[in-house]
Amino acid sequence: MPKACITFNLPEEQDEHRLALDAGKYYSCLWELDNHLRCKLKYEADSLSEAELVAYREFRKMLHEFMEAAEVRL
Numbered sequence: 339m340p341k342a343c344i345t346f347n348l349p350e351e352q353d354e355h356r357l358a359l360d361a362g363k364y365y366s367c368l369w370e371l372d373n374h375l376r377c378k379l380k381y382e383a384d385s386l387s388e389a390e391l392v393a394y395r396e397f398r399k400m401l402h403e404f405m406e407a408a409e410v411r412l
Contacts, residue, residue: 369412372401 346355375398383391405412 365410365412368401368405368410372398372412375401 344358346352346358348355375394378386378394379391379398386394
């Protein structure tokens with residue numbers, strides 16, 4: 339089975355090390371945010387004002403654009 343190993347020179351690369359350790363948490367936050375926005379638009383659209391709907395749509399679109407630019411897939 340293939341394996342991968344990432345090596346950091348500590349303490350110089352402490353920030354990069356922390357980022358690698360927390361990558362799963364960041365992914366989870368992105369997924370939760372996207373799902374929250376999707377649910378708002380799908381299940382609560384009737385109770386939202388037109389301005390709120392536009393804001394939720396634009397924010398979700400922006401999130402997807404940022405993720406695409408960063409080559410992040412949920």
